[in-house]
Amino acid sequence: MSLLEIRGLQVTFGGLDALSSLDFHVNDGEIVSVIGPNGAGKTTFFNAISGMVPPTEGEILFDGESVLGLDPNQITEMGIARTFQNVRLFPNMTVVENLMVSQHCRTSQLFVGALFQTKAFKKEEREIRERAEEILAFFGTRLTGYRLDQPAFALSYANRRRLEIARAMATQPRLLLLDEPVAGMNPMETAELTGLIGRLRDEWGFTIVFIEHDMKVVRDVSDRVVVLDHGVPIAEGSYESVSTDPDVIEAYLGRPLESRKDRR
C-alpha cells in the first residue's frame, strides 16, 4: 500500500486553479521528485499536504487515514515533516534548540515536570537533546560542537539549509517533504547533499518527496519523477522517460517552431 495517496486534489485561489485533479502516490521507502517550471504549483502541493493550505476538493490519505481538515501540527504528529523553499528557521533560537523544539509533538512534559524537575522531565530533556545531537551529527561536523549553541541566524546559508532538513528530521516523520533542498548551494555542496538525500532513506528509513530544479540531483536520487505544469501532472516515470517526454520539454522550453507551423 502506498504511504501517501492523493486523489483528485484541487486547490483554488480566487478563480485560479493552483492545482487541479491531481492524482499522486508515494510508496513506502520511495524517493519521488516533483519538478516543473516556476508557478507550476509545486509548493502549493506541499502546502496542501502539510495542511497549511486547505484543498478545495480531493482526498489526501496518509497511511490510509485522511489528513483533510487537520491542523498542520496534527499532520506533523501523524508523521509528515517538511522544509521550506525560503529557509524558515527559528532564527533567534540556537541550533540545538531548533531541533529540540521540533520534537514537541513527540514529548509530553508540561507544568508539573518543569516546576518540580521530576525524573521523567529530566529524562525527556536528556533524550531530546541526545536525539538532536545525533541528528546533527548526520551532517558531519558542520552543525556540531560550538555551533550547537549558536543562534540559527549566525549560520552560513548552506548550513541553514542543512539545519532545515535536520529540524524536519527531528519531528520523527515517516514522510519527508523537501522543498528545493539544494537551491542556492554551490556544486560541491549540492553533490554532498545529493548523497545525503539517498542516505536519509537508506539509514533513517524516511520516505522522501522533494521539489527540485537541479536536474542533476533529480537524476541521481529519484526513483520516480512527477512533472507538474499549471497545477496538472503532465508526466510521470523514471528520469530518463520523463526527460525525453515531448510534453515535459514543451512545458520547460515551449513548442518547437516547426510544430507550430504544422498546427497552423
Place this chain on the structure above:
Amino acid sequence: MTATLAPSGSSVALDWRRALLWGGICALSLVSVSLIGLPVGMNKRILIEPVLSLGYLFLLWIPLVFGYVATTVVVLEGVEARKSGVADLLAGLTAGLMGGIGLTLLMVGLDTVNIRKPLVNWSPQLFRLLTFERGLEFGIPVWLGICAGLGLVGAVLHQLPAVARRVMSWVLFGVMAVAILEAVIDDLAEGFHLEWLTDALYYKKGGTEGLTVTSAVVLALVLAALPVVTGGRVKAAVDHYRDAPSEDRRRTSLVLFGAIAVACVGLPMILGGIVNELLANVGLFLLLALGLNIVVGLAGLLDLGYVAFFAVGGYTTSVLTSSNSPFFAPEWHFGIALLFVVVMAAVAGLLIGAPVIRMRGDYLAIVTLGFGEIVRLLFLSDWLKPYFGGSQGITKVNPVDIGPFKVQGSDPRSVFYLVLFFCALAIYVSWRLQGSRLGRAWMATREDEQVAEAMGINTVNAKLMAFVVGATMAAFSGAVLAAKVGSVFPKSFEILVSIIILVVVIVGGMGNIAGVMVGSLVLIGILGGPRQPGLLQEFQSYKLLIYGALLVFMMLKRPEGLVPSARRSRELHQDEYLQDAWLGDEAETEGDQGAPS
C-alpha cells in the same frame, strides 16, 4: 561625511553647522522645560541649601549636556580623527550661549505678552524664578553667563581624559543622588542608627531641606576619593565575571542570587516604613511584570489589556474576604480565596484568550486593549453594581491572617513579605518554564508561528497557556493589592497600569527575569507606579512625561533594555554578533590549517 572625503593628514575643520544646530536644540529644550512647569514646580525642593533647588537643576543640566554633545563627532575607523582644540571649546560655549539666548527670549516674552490661556505655565512665577526676582536687567546677563559657562564646562569635560570625566560625572551624580534621595536616606539611616550622619549631612529645618554647602563639598571630595581607593577593582571584577567560563559564571550568579535573596528577607527588618512601602509597591508591579514578561517576552503576544487579570484577582479576593461585599460575603481566609483567585484568573485568561488568540501582532494588541477596558467598565457599571459596588468598589477587605502576623496596609513590612513570597514563586515558575518544553514552544511561536505549527506545535494551546500563566501572576498581584489597600475600586485598574507594566518590561529587558526585576526596581521604585508614589515623590505629576521620555531614549539607545536577555540583544545586534562569529570562525580555521588533519 566630509570627514571621510578629506585627504588624510590635513586637520578637518569643526562642523560649525552641527554646533549651531545643537545650540538651537539646547535653547528649545530650555524653553520647553520651563514651559512644562518643571522649574517652578520643583523649586520648593531644595537640594543644596541655599544655592540650588531641584527646579534650577532641571534648567542647569541642559546647557552642560549640550555643551558636551556639541563637539561630539563620529570617528570612523581608518579615518583620521579631527584634532580637538580651542574651536571645540568655542563650539560648546556657543551651544550654551544659544541656550541662554533662548531663555532671554522667553524672559522678554514673559514680561511683555500674556499667553497664559493656552500655556498654563506662562506665569509670573516662572518670570520671577528666571530673573531671580530682580528684574530683566539682572536675569538676562546672569542666564547668558551661566549658560555659556556651563556650555564651556561641558566642552572642557569632553576634552578631558576619560578617567577624569568618569570621576567628575560620578561625583556629580553622587552628590545629586544623595541630595534628591534625602527622604529615603533618612529613613534608611534611622534603621541603621546612623542619624548622626544624616544630621551632619543635611540642613534639616523640618522636612527635606537639602544638603548644606559644606556637606556637599565634603561629600564631593569623599566621592572623588572613592575611585582612587578602589583603583578600578570593581571594573576588574566585572570584567573577570564576564570573561569567566560559563560554569564559573553560573556559580557567581548563584552566589549573587543568594545574597540578594538574603538581603530581601533580612533588610526589611531594619528598614523604615517609607522604604518598606516602596519595596512592597515594587514587588506588586514586579509580580505583574513577570507575568507580562511570559506573555510578551516569551510567547510574543502583545497584550495591552493585561490589567484585566489584575482586576480579576483584586475583585475575587475582595468579594471572598471582605465583610462589606454587596451580594456575597463569605469572609473567607485569604488562603482559601487564593485558590479561587487562581481558578478565576485561569477562567478569565481562557475567556479573553480564546477569541483573540488567533489574531496576530497589531490586531491582538488592539483587541486586548479593548478587553482590558471592558473588564474595568464592567466592574464600574451600574449593571454589576449589586455585585461589585460600582464606582464605590468593595471596602473593608480583611487583612491577611497568618498566625502571629496580620498583613495589612498599615504595616508595610508584612505586605512586603507577602509580596516577596509571591514574587519568589513567580520568578521560580518563570525560570523553570523558560527552559522547558513549553518555554521552547513559546519561543518558536514568537519567532515564526506558521513554521512552529508546521513543526508540530499546537500554537493555539501554547499561546493560551502563556495567557493563563500570565493571568495567574497578575491575579496574585491583584489579590495582594486588595489585602494591602483593604479595598478595591475600578479606578485602580485603568489602562495606564497595563501600559506602565509594559514599559517596565521593555525598559528592564524583555524576556529576562533579572531585567524585569531591575526594570520594576528602577521605574516603580524611583518614579512610582500609576497611583503609587516612588522614591522621587516630587516627580509625581511629571511621571508620565518622564516615562515617555525614558521609553523614547531606551528605544533609540538601548532597545534591548537595561539588563537584556542574551537572546534579545543578539537579535537586536545581529550584525555585530555575526561579525564576531565570523572573526571567531576565521581564527579557528587558521588554527585548523596549521594542524595536520
